[in-house]
Amino acid sequence: xxxxxxxxxxxxxxxxxxxxxxxxxxxxxxxxxxxxxxxxxxxxxxxxxxxxxxxxxxxxxxxxxxxxxxxxxxxxxxxxxxxxxxxxxxxxxxxxxxxxxxxxxxxxxxxxxxxxxxxxxxxxxxxxxxxxxxxxxxxxxxxxxxxxxxxxxxxxxxxxxxxxxxxxxxxxxxxxxxxxxxxxxxxxxxxxxxxxxxxxxxxxxxxxxxxxxxxxxxxxxxxxxxxxxxxxxxxxxxxxxxxxxxxxxxxxxxxxxxxxxxxxxxxxxxxxxxxxxxxxxxxxxxxxxxxxxxxxxxxxxxxxxxxxxxxxxxxxxxxxxxxxxxxxxxxxxxxxxxxxxxxxxxxxxxxxxxxxxxxxxxxxxxxxxxxxxxxxxxxxxxxxxxxxxxxxxxxxxxxxxxxxxxxxxxxxxxxxxxxxxxxxxxxxxxxxxxxxxxxxxxxxxxxxxxxxxxxxxxxxxxxxxxxxxxxxxxxxxxxxxxxxxxxxxxxxxxxxxxxxxxxxxxxxxxxxxxxxxxxxxxxxxxxxxxxxxxxxxxxxxxxxxxxxxxxxxxxxxxxxxxxxxxxxxxxxxxxxxxxxxxxxxxxxxxxxxxxxxxxxx
Numbered sequence: 116x117x118x119x120x121x122x123x124x125x126x127x128x129x130x131x132x133x134x135x136x137x138x139x140x141x142x143x144x145x146x147x148x149x150x151x152x153x154x155x156x157x158x159x160x161x162x163x164x165x166x167x168x169x170x171x172x173x174x175x176x177x178x179x180x181x182x183x184x185x186x187x188x189x190x191x192x193x194x195x196x197x198x199x200x201x202x203x204x205x206x207x208x209x210x211x212x213x214x215x216x217x218x219x220x221x222x223x224x225x226x227x228x229x230x231x232x233x234x235x236x237x238x239x240x241x242x243x244x245x246x247x248x249x250x251x252x253x254x255x256x257x258x259x260x261x262x263x264x265x266x267x268x269x270x271x272x273x274x275x276x277x278x279x280x281x282x283x284x285x286x287x288x289x290x291x292x293x294x295x296x297x298x299x300x301x302x303x304x305x306x307x308x309x310x311x312x313x314x315x316x317x318x319x320x321x322x323x324x325x326x327x328x329x330x331x332x333x334x335x336x337x338x339x340x341x342x343x344x345x346x347x348x349x350x351x352x353x354x355x356x357x358x359x360x361x362x363x364x365x366x367x368x369x370x371x372x373x374x375x376x377x378x379x380x381x382x383x384x385x386x387x388x389x390x391x392x393x394x395x396x397x398x399x400x401x402x403x404x405x406x407x408x409x410x411x412x413x414x415x416x417x418x419x420x421x422x423x424x425x426x427x428x429x430x431x432x433x434x435x436x437x438x439x440x441x442x443x444x445x446x447x448x449x450x451x452x453x454x455x456x457x458x459x460x461x462x463x464x465x466x467x468x469x470x471x472x473x474x475x476x477x478x479x480x481x482x483x484x485x486x487x488x489x490x491x492x493x494x495x496x497x498x499x500x501x502x503x504x505x506x507x508x509x510x511x512x513x514x515x516x517x518x519x520x521x522x523x524x525x526x527x528x529x530x531x532x533x534x535x536x537x538x539x540x541x542x543x544x545x546x547x548x549x550x551x552x553x554x555x556x557x558x559x560x561x562x563x564x565x566x567x568x569x570x571x572x573x574x575x576x577x578x579x580x581x582x583x584x585x586x587x588x589x590x591x592x593x594x595x596x597x598x599x600x601x602x603x604x605x606x607x608x609x610x611x612x613x614x615x616x617x618x619x620x621x622x623x624x625x626x627x628x629x630x631x632x633x634x635x636x637x638x639x640x641x642x643x644x645x646x647x648x649x650x651x652x653x654x655x656x657x658x659x660x661x662x663x664x665x666x667x668x669x670x671x672x673x674x675x676x677x678x679x680x681x682x683x684x685x686x687x688x689x690x691x692x693x694x695x696x697x698x699x700x701x702x703x704x705x706x707x708x709x710x711x712x713x714x715x716x
Contacts (some may be wrong), residue, residue: 160466161290162569162585164189164278167378172199176263184211187280187290190266192223192510195274198267200231201280207259214287214464216249219276220295220309220505226250226277227254229265236426242269245287245448246297246463253285275335287464291569291585294466298474302396303506304357304378304407310508312356315400315407317348318377321365326403330410332385337419340411340428341372344381347433350531351440354500354545354584375547377441379407381416383676388698391415391427391669394435397468407439423539426530430490434473437499441506442474445498470571472498479541485578486539491533493542497569500545509586515547520589521554522572534558539577545584551591553581556613558595565623566592566604600645603699608633616641622648624689624697632684634700640707644685645715649697653689661687661716663709669693677714678709685709 165182168190172180178200182188190199194304205211217227228250238254245251248269256262266279273601289297305311305553319341323333335345347361365373366685378400390412398406411417411432445467448456458468458477466472470479473492480487495503519525521534534540537559544553553572555562560576568587571579583589590606596614603610603619605626610633619635619642627633635644651674652659661676667673671690676687678701687697703709 122187136227145401149156155672155711160288160294160471161187162567163292164290164546166201168199170341171197172201173697174198174200174265176200176231176233177200178263180280180577182264182281182618184281184283185288186422187278187293189218189276189278189292191221191276192268192274193267195268196271197274198265201264201266201279203250203262203542205254205256205259205262205498208281210253210255210285212253212282212285212287213280214245214251214282214289215265215277215279215292216245216247216293216296217275217299218278218292221275221288221546222296222299223268223275223277224273225269227267227269228252228279229267230254231263231265233261234262237265240265243687247299247301247443249297251463252285281465282465286462288430291498291501292462294445294471295498295505297445297464297467298472298498298502299444299506300396300438300441302398302441304400304440305507310356310505312358313507314358314360315379316360316362316377317379317381317407318362318374319344319372320375320382321367321373322375323382324380324403324405324408327405329387330384330386330412331380332413334385334413335367335373335381336381336411338370338372339420340432341370343422343429344432344436346530347429347436350494351436351503352431353513354495354510355440355503355506356510357440357503366409378401378402379409381409381411382412383413383419386412387412388412389415389416392431392435393418394438396438397441409434409435409439420529424493425491425541427490430473433492433495435494437503438473440503442499442502445472445475448476466498469496472496474499479579483578484541485573485576485580486541492548493540496543497582497584500543504586504706510545510677511547513545513547515549517551518546518551519552519554520546521545521552522557522593523554528635531674534575534671536575539575539580541577543584544587544589546587546589551589552593553583553589553591554593555595555599556593556611559597560595561597561615562595563602564592564594565597565602566590566606566608567602570602574640601635603627609636610634611636612639612642613637616617616643618643618645619699620645620648621697621699624649627697627699629695630702632698634702636703637704638703638707639705640705642707643713643715644699644701646687646697647715649687649689651676651687651689651716661714663711663714663716665709677713 122641165186166188182201215228217223241252282288305313362374362377429670470484478489520532524533571580584640591609594613598615689696
């Protein structure tokens with residue numbers, strides 16, 4: 116696929132589209148992020164690959180790398196002609212989906228994927244079956260046993276980093292960096308070989324262009340649309356090093372906001388073409404070029420008023436601004452009038468929903484998200500932020516002081532990150548620094564709150580509706596009046612459960628200790644500390660269970676858990692000595708005390 120799609124409409128219906136996504140054979144501008152958390156948390160996505168190729172994998176069935184069904188791996192085709200083999204066990208009669216997609220700064224441009232049996236015979240292969248130029252195939256073995264994934268490049272013609280996955284069933288499942296790689300259109304306002312900060316001019320058109328054929332019935336944006344566009348461009352510049360500079364030279368109806376001289380020119384039109392809006396990918400920065408231009412269809416669902424977060428007009432502009440910056444749809448949607456696009460038939464991997472990306476055509480309900488409808492996201496989502504930062508670099512100056520998200524939001528987080536009891540929120544947090552708080556104190560429904568970057572929280576009766584971007588730290592969490600679950604992260608956390616019976620969870624012993632001590636501020640009777648994922652004895656291969664010994668001192672037996680009343684700390688020893696390997700300060704309130712029943716072990 117070597118021709119470049121120039122524009123991309125967003126439909127106001129999930130059933131039709133005019134957009135054909137293709138990928139020029141140029142270098143993607145993405146890099147990888149890794150996480151210490153191997154566990155998949157609330158949603159069905161892994162934060163990072165389960166396996167990383169540290170030593171070049173053999174290009175034969177004698178490979179030492181093994182991938183289990185349901186896992187992903189990251190590798191590199193280090194030289195033209197290189198192939199990486201991964202061993203996998205398959206069951207006869209079961210359908211599996213295999214995928215290979217370019218990831219990272221030095222992305223593999225045109226993956227080629229094959230399945231090889233135990234005799235070394237190729238039994239299936241694919242070139243461009245996945246999103247863009249990625250490879251994807253389904254295979255049903257006739258015999259159970261050992262097979263091999265052969266990851267390479269088409270015609271052995273390119274090198275670069277890739278991700279592979281094997282999934283039971285007919286739809287692939289990706290980790291975050293693989294799924295984000297599907298958004299790469301191979302276009303950018305900056306470098307195509309490294310993340311680079313850019314300054315892009317934009318303008319609100321005062322008249323229809325004469326240098327290319329515009330859609331019908333041009334009209335300039337209303338003042339409310341202009342306000343919304345500025346807020347949306349700020350959402351994108353908040354997460355990436357993209358500076359938007361407005362060009363103004365014309366007054367219309369007393370509003371001095373217009374010009375035809377911006378690189379990204381934004382206009383209304385009106386046509387019964389099935390589209391809600393469309394945009395052109397990056398290209399020439401000349402104002403006469405269509406590159407980067409956005410067109411909003413007043414006959415297709417966009418309106419001149421009521422353009423607020425959570426509405427279709429707001430979402431449509433946010434989606435098209437993503438295209439104007441170089442993001443593609445997560446899949447090869449390509450339809451015309453009367454052609455159906457559905458999640459079942461058109462989404463090429465599980466995570467192609469709005470829960471993960473505003474570039475998707477499919478509501479979050481397909482991946483268990485609530486609100487699960489279309490066009491409900493307030494901000495760019497998890498995959499969008501990850502990918503746009505690989506293209507332009509992360510904006511670490513955004514909300515770099517102490518920020519509260521949710522209830523009692525600080526002024527810099529009130530527009531798109533505030534919570535009310537009237538509407539279930541849907542947003543992804545990016546934060547540049549400071550000591551930050553996710554405050555869900557105003558809700559009475561039971562909530563699952565996760566502070567781990569790359570995971571989701573379920574708040575206000577929603578499911579997987581609030582996430583934290585990769586490489587972002589939110590330190591503190593406040594629950595509501597229901598029975599909440601709060602997951603700590605590797606930062607120094609202060610956790611408040613609020614009323615109700617709450618559970619405080621840890622997924623790594625490294626997340627709290629004597630030198631970086633977390634604090635649970637309101638441990639009441641009935642609350643629990645969940646350490647069930649932690650291995651109580653690091654000397655064994657099993658996931659051993661802690662034994663609570665009350666206030667007694669450690670005896671030198673691994674797996675002991677105690678409460679030190681003097682310091683107010685729950686302390687754990689995980690090897691055969693008397694050292695504290697894990698600790699968290701617990702403030703007991705309302706006459707609460709700690710016993711075996713205070714823990715999930």
